[in-house]
Amino acid sequence: MDRLILLRHGQADPGSESGEDFDRRLAPHGIVESRAMGLRLAEMGFVPDVALVSTAARARGTWDAACAAFPNAEVRFEDDLYHADSATVRSFAFEAGTASATIMVVGHNPGLQELTVALMREGHAPSSLIARAHRRFPTAAASVFLIDAEGRPHADGLSFPER
Numbered sequence: 001m002d003r004l005i006l007l008r009h010g011q012a013d014p015g016s017e018s019g020e021d022f023d024r025r026l027a028p029h030g031i032v033e034s035r036a037m038g039l040r041l042a043e044m045g046f047v048p049d050v051a052l053v054s055t056a057a058r059a060r061g062t063w064d065a066a067c068a069a070f071p072n073a074e075v076r077f078e079d080d081l082y083h084a085d086s087a088t089v090r091s092f093a094f095e096a097g098t099a100s101a102t103i104m105v106v107g108h109n110p111g112l113q114e115l116t117v118a119l120m121r122e123g124h125a126p127s128s129l130i131a132r133a134h135r136r137f138p139t140a141a142a143s144v145f146l147i148d149a150e151g152r153p154h155a156d157g158l159s160f161p162e163r
Helices: 030-041 057-069 086-096 113-123 127-135
Strands: 003-008 050-054 075-076 103-105 143-146 151-158
Touching: 003 030, 003 050, 003 113, 030 050, 030 057, 030 086, 030 143, 030 151, 057 075, 057 103, 057 143, 086 113, 103 113, 113 127, 113 143, 127 151
Parallel strands: 003 103, 050 075, 050 103
Antiparallel strands: 003 143, 143 151
């Protein structure tokens, strides 16, 4: 893997018809912000070869809204990314990265935020960038890392949706 993109799902409705968190869909604003973040990432050249997407409704909706910006990406829906911790997210990404150059993970907090901060610390990102990611990682936020030949991360971007 040469690049890792972590994309938090867009803003979700507060409830679902089933009453289950897993079934919460994107709010209208979440669709807009997810689509916009997909376009922003693509315009910056951050385009996944493979997208690993949590099977939760809001993560799938985020991918549905953003995927037009990534027409050639292979998508894999992964049950275990639903509320996965940072170690699980990292494991999925690095395993997929053995066969693909750019991996995107569409998932949830706190796992994505924790992994973002951990990778920034490992890559010796500026303390101001680490503090920004640690302070907040809102819906539809994205972090991007270059991964060197030894598997070390280097922060390449942190994007928050426009509100």
